Amino acid sequence: MKPSETLLEIDLKALEHNYRFLAAKVKENVKKMAVIKAFAYGSDSVTLAKKLEALGVDYFAVAYTQEGIDLREDGITQPILVLHPQSTHFQEIIDHCLIPSIYSEFVLNHFITSAEENQQHDYPIHLKLNTGLNRLGFDPEEAPMILEKLKQTSSTKVDGIFSHFAASEDPKEKEFTQHQMDTFKKVSEKIIAHLGYAPLRHLCNTSGILNYPEAHFDMVRTGIGLYGYGNSKEIDQQLIPIxxxxxxxxxxxxxxxxxxxxxxxxxxxxxxxxxxxxxxxxxxxxxxxxxxxxxxxxxxxxxxxxxxxxxxxxxxxxxxxxxxxxxxxxxxxxxxxxxxxxxxxxxxxxxxxxxxxxxxxxxxxxx
The missing domain is CATH 2.40.37.10 (Lyase, Ornithine Decarboxylase; Chain A, domain 1)
Structure with a gap:
């Protein structure tokens, strides 16, 4: 049937195919985080989240707090990581059981204050480390400061430690990517040793999943791959645009x-x-x-x-x-x-x- 207007058709069978293709690239015990920020890359975040939740995804990630609130209000129950929260939204994050990415001393201080004011105990956070993308994240030398502040409060608990590759799709940048992996492993191990427990570590994006299996750690994140694009012609042929x-x-x-x-x-x-x-x-x-x-x-x-x-x-x-x-x-x-x-x-x-x-x-x- 011909369309009678402009339409964006969203194929959930293609989404399932892409999710299963990517999930097969990691070991069974490695958790999967679906990145559904920006209306699920321009599609429909709630519909896709419900489908992915049914497929067994472990975590979701969004960019901003309101995106997470929208998912919660439509019944999504899996953990939702807010990748770029602002301190003015911490009350809403706590009210809707969202997980904030903590990426600076300013953000850490403000979230601890909010958690304590809300009488929280072991509220989950993910620590974002800057390993070379130089966008968001604690620099490696800030690890002692992070640990000292966390030691002084029982309001929060580190649920995850993560970073982001800068060029995992580019074979010419393999040395830089290896440096990022080494830095992430070294700093995260230092933090874990002082915490006394092991949070989830995640570093890989879609290209990382495909190109660096040694960096899968405890969880992987996939965004563009879910929507049918793999940053290379070879992988694109195995994915289906949704x-x-x-x-x-x-x-x-x-x-x-x-x-x-x-x-x-x-x-x-x-x-x-x-x-x-x-x-x-x-x-x-x-x-x-x-x-x-x-x-x-x-x-x-x-x-x-x-x-x-x-x-x-x-x-x-x-x-x-x-x-x-x-x-x-x-x-x-x-x-x-x-x-x-x-x-x-x-x-x-x-x-x-x-x-x-x-x-x-x-x-x-x-x-």
Whole structure:
């Protein structure tokens, strides 16, 4: 059946396939954390969380506190790690039984205060170590300070210790990745020795799972892999993109040589040309970088370039030589034409494209 509007179809069977593929790469006793931040990478976080919970995922991770609250309010019961909490949200974190990532002395001090004010005992936290990404995390030399502050309170307990690879997908950065592994292992072992118990250690992202089995530790995190992308062509062939962005042809125009299309007349026909207008634009996540013939959409299995400037609510494509009519389906990305290919041609990455799909685009769940 042809779509009658712009849709993002979300295939839960593809999600299951990807989860099982990645889970098979780790030992049975290694826990799995599903990263479902940013509306589950632009899809539907609650629907995906419920499916993954049914599949047996052990933990979830979100970026911000409200994302975790939304999951809790929709019935998700598994542990949820908030990767980038702000101190102003610690009361909400405690109220909704979320686990904060503690990444600085400022954050540690404020969370201990909040936990004590709420009369908490052994409230779970995860310590974030900076091993070279230089984004968030305690530097290795801060370990004694962390231990001293934790020793002075019974309000919190370290449930996990983690860090993040900077380039686990890049074989040219293997030496740097090995340095990160060594640093993480050394600092985490020091912390564990002083704690007297062993929190969960996790370091691997999707590419880490696939490329560095020696770094799986107690738990692995997977984000982009769940959604069908593995940061290499070989792995992409074994994963299935869960999202297919579809739209329709709203109108067809026949323009003559020398006529222009769209804002700023960015496309000028060098010959008589047949074009189509589609009902989505940069307000839907198809940003201006995809215009000016940098990438293509699929019309009846033929590639048609996006021409001119992308508008807020519309894009125009060149359909010269393609047998199609108004109301026909157009696929921007999906299983056969991947978001990685669509994004790469415009000089960006699949992560940016799929997480940009606006919430005004209707989601259709394929069970």
């Amino acid at each position: 999202g297919t962005l579809k739209t329709i042809i709203s109108q067809i125009h026949h323009i003559k040589k020398g006529e222009s299309v769209g804002y700023n007349r960015m496309f000028k026909a060098t010959k008589d040309t047949k074009i189509a207008t589609l009902p989505l634009g940069h307000a839907d996540g198809i940003n201006r970088i995809y215009g000016k013939q940098k990438t293509h959409v699929s019309v009846n299995k033929h590639l048609a370039p996006i021409i001119g400037n992308v508008c807020m609510d519309m894009i125009m494509i060149d359909i010269s030589g393609i047998d199609c009519e108004e109301g026909d389906e157009v696929i921007l990305f999906g299983k056969e034409k991947s978001a990685e290919d669509f994004a790469h041609n415009a000089g960006t990455i699949s992560y940016e494209l799929i997480t940009s799909i606006s919430q005004r685009v209707k989601r259709k769940i394929i069970p």
